[in-house]
Amino acid sequence: MALPDSYVFYQTYVEERLATILDELPVGEALRRAAGYSLMAGGKRIRPVLLLTMYSSLTKRLTCCTCPTASDMDHVDPNPLHAACALEMVHTYSLIHDDLPAMDDDDLRRGRPTLHRVAGEAMAIMAGDALLTTSSLVLAQRYGRHPELATTLTALLSHAALRMVEGQVMDTIPATDKPRTVEYLGTLVDNKTGALLTAALSMAGAIAHSGATTLGHLDDLGRYLGQLFQITDDILDVTGEAGRLGKTPGKDAAQEKLTFVTLLGLQGARERASKTRDAALSILPKLDIDPRFFLGLINFIHDRSY
Amino acid sequence: MALPDSYVFYQTYVEERLATILDELPVGEALRRAAGYSLMAGGKRIRPVLLLTMYSSLTKRLTCCTCPTASDMDHVDPNPLHAACALEMVHTYSLIHDDLPAMDDDDLRRGRPTLHRVAGEAMAIMAGDALLTTSSLVLAQRYGRHPELATTLTALLSHAALRMVEGQVMDTIPATDKPRTVEYLGTLVDNKTGALLTAALSMAGAIAHSGATTLGHLDDLGRYLGQLFQITDDILDVTGEAGRLGKTPGKDAAQEKLTFVTLLGLQGARERASKTRDAALSILPKLDIDPRFFLGLINFIHDRSY
Numbered sequence: 378m379a380l381p382d383s384y385v386f387y388q389t390y391v392e393e394r395l396a397t398i399l400d401e402l403p404v405g406e407a408l409r410r411a412a413g414y415s416l417m418a419g420g421k422r423i424r425p426v427l428l429l430t431m432y433s434s435l436t437k438r439l440t441c442c443t444c445p446t447a448s449d450m451d452h453v454d455p456n457p458l459h460a461a462c463a464l465e466m467v468h469t470y471s472l473i474h475d476d477l478p479a480m481d482d483d484d485l486r487r488g489r490p491t492l493h494r495v496a497g498e499a500m501a502i503m504a505g506d507a508l509l510t511t512s513s514l515v516l517a518q519r520y521g522r523h524p525e526l527a528t529t530l531t532a533l534l535s536h537a538a539l540r541m542v543e544g545q546v547m548d549t550i551p552a553t554d555k556p557r558t559v560e561y562l563g564t565l566v567d568n569k570t571g572a573l574l575t576a577a578l579s580m581a582g583a584i585a586h587s588g589a590t591t592l593g594h595l596d597d598l599g600r601y602l603g604q605l606f607q608i609t610d611d612i613l614d615v616t617g618e619a620g621r622l623g624k625t626p627g628k629d630a631a632q633e634k635l636t637f638v639t640l641l642g643l644q645g646a647r648e649r650a651s652k653t654r655d656a657a658l659s660i661l662p663k664l665d666i667d668p669r670f671f672l673g674l675i676n677f678i679h680d681r682s683y
Numbered sequence: 684m685a686l687p688d689s690y691v692f693y694q695t696y697v698e699e700r701l702a703t704i705l706d707e708l709p710v711g712e713a714l715r716r717a718a719g720y721s722l723m724a725g726g727k728r729i730r731p732v733l734l735l736t737m738y739s740s741l742t743k744r745l746t747c748c749t750c751p752t753a754s755d756m757d758h759v760d761p762n763p764l765h766a767a768c769a770l771e772m773v774h775t776y777s778l779i780h781d782d783l784p785a786m787d788d789d790d791l792r793r794g795r796p797t798l799h800r801v802a803g804e805a806m807a808i809m810a811g812d813a814l815l816t817t818s819s820l821v822l823a824q825r826y827g828r829h830p831e832l833a834t835t836l837t838a839l840l841s842h843a844a845l846r847m848v849e850g851q852v853m854d855t856i857p858a859t860d861k862p863r864t865v866e867y868l869g870t871l872v873d874n875k876t877g878a879l880l881t882a883a884l885s886m887a888g889a890i891a892h893s894g895a896t897t898l899g900h901l902d903d904l905g906r907y908l909g910q911l912f913q914i915t916d917d918i919l920d921v922t923g924e925a926g927r928l929g930k931t932p933g934k935d936a937a938q939e940k941l942t943f944v945t946l947l948g949l950q951g952a953r954e955r956a957s958k959t960r961d962a963a964l965s966i967l968p969k970l971d972i973d974p975r976f977f978l979g980l981i982n983f984i985h986d987r988s989y
Binding site: 402470474477513529532535542549 | 808815846
């Protein structure tokens with residue numbers, strides 16, 4: 378199954394705006410180059426695309442997302458693209474720090490050597506710090522005409538980013554010390570993977586002025602997407618190819634990591650993936666949106682091979 | 684020369700509020716303990732004290748700083764204490780990351796083993812990330828009733844934190860590749876040390892609704908304080924004692940670091956410290972404040988032995 382058509386459409390806008398943010402960053406060339414190496418390495422951009430699509434779906438309009446070169450100062454309505462980029466910067470910083478030798482010690486990311494392999498550990502630590510910092514700066518500066526929204530978005534993104542660190546801490550506990558239960562792994566995944574996906578949807582909801590009921594559904598959808606994404610990631614670690622994955626497969630089993638596959642077996646993990654897909658799909662009718670993009674995305678994550 | 688009397692007064696309020704923020708952090712005990720190890724390790728708290736004192740001096744009032752246990756929601760005026768704590772969290776994260784083996788590789792900080800020595804590198808990286816993230820969360824949550832101020836403070840703090848990373852990048856360039864000039868070192872120090880001190884004063888100015896002229900003077904004062912602080916730090920690396928310093932002296936010379944002492948010699952550095960002190964003192968009459976605290980502080984930094 379291919380990605381929904383509009384995916385590439387939004388992905389391109391995010392790429393363009395991220396490049397602009399990087400160009401305008403008030404830092405020297407060495408730091409800009411290091412941050413850019415990871416930030417502009419492609420990737421699925423799933424979180425920003427999710428934010429932009431949900432915003433358009435909730436507001437039934439595309440216009441604000443289709444003029445990324447104009448400053449948000451020109452708009453009466455805030456442009457969700459800045460929030461999408463801030464979110465992607467938080468995600469990228471987390472990948473850079475997670476890949477460090479002291480953490481997951483990964484050599485490959487998105488098909489290329491990890492940042493610390495090409496620029497050194499010190500620069501990788503600092504580039505991650507700079508991207509995390511810039512995410513707050515972007516929200517504060519780009520939503521300056523909408524300070525209440527800026528404050529809400531900063532709170533949502535910071536809270537999610539903090540949960541993500543907590544998830545990484547849970548993940549870093551030696552495998553032998555972790556409770557080997559689906560419940561523990563579920564909480565870990567809700568923090569490590571679900572928090573930022575939930576942030577994508579709840580930030581979209583905040584920009585679209587959604588009410589509490591909708592925001593609750595968006596939270597649920599984000600959590601299911603996180604679970605689905607991680608279960609398929611665990612499955613791909615067993616079944617995937619290094620070239621397509623862009624990272625080294627087979628590491629989870631080698632490190633005896635706590636994953637849905639090591640807990641439930643390959644077949645059990647596949648069944649859980651299907652159940653989680655169905656749970657995610659069941660949210661869509663509760664939202665007043667055209668569900669097609671999300672139907673396609675949920676099925677794509679479920680069926681993906683990279 | 685002793686610290687000004689009111690220093691300890693403000694320091695205590697900051698300690699108490701930081702402990703509360705730590706208690707309320709939505710993370711598990713392992714991460715809370717690691718973050719708390721560094722955040723509650725004492726230290727001079729110079730940045731938050733500077734912020735609180737400048738706020739009181741500019742507004743001619745003490746009340747908002749003297750009720751840290753009350754929520755800022757109870758106040759018509761925003762409480763500068765939250766900004767002071769956010770600033771200290773950014774400073775603490777930077778110390779944790781700077782101390783890492785891949786960076787300065789320091790074993791001692793504030794008289795105790797560095798965080799990565801007691802909790803491991805992975806936890807030190809994550810605790811730093813969590814503190815940086817929490818600083819944005821605190822500003823967004825605690826100034827929720829003043830969203831324009833929250834946005835301004837987030838922009839000021841993020842911008843300063845980004846400059847600080849840039850300063851650290853400049854500092855990390857191998858000593859042999861750095862221009863060995865006072866100009867280069869001055870820019871490095873403005874970024875690495877001056878940015879957060881300037882943020883302390885400009886955040887105070889923002890909370891106090893200061894005008895552009897005052898904010899300009901506060902910027903200058905912050906920059907001079909940063910220079911003075913770093914020059915005396917460089918001098919203490921040669922003349923200080925490990926027990927009082929709380930870190931290992933003599934490392935700068937051993938690593939052939941670019942410092943004011945290695946550039947100008949001990950006597951030259953001392954002369955530069957005195958000139959910088961005088962420049963800082965010359966700002967005070969331009970501000971409509973009782974200058975006594977700042978007179979004392981500037982002289983204290985100039986004369987300090989730890």
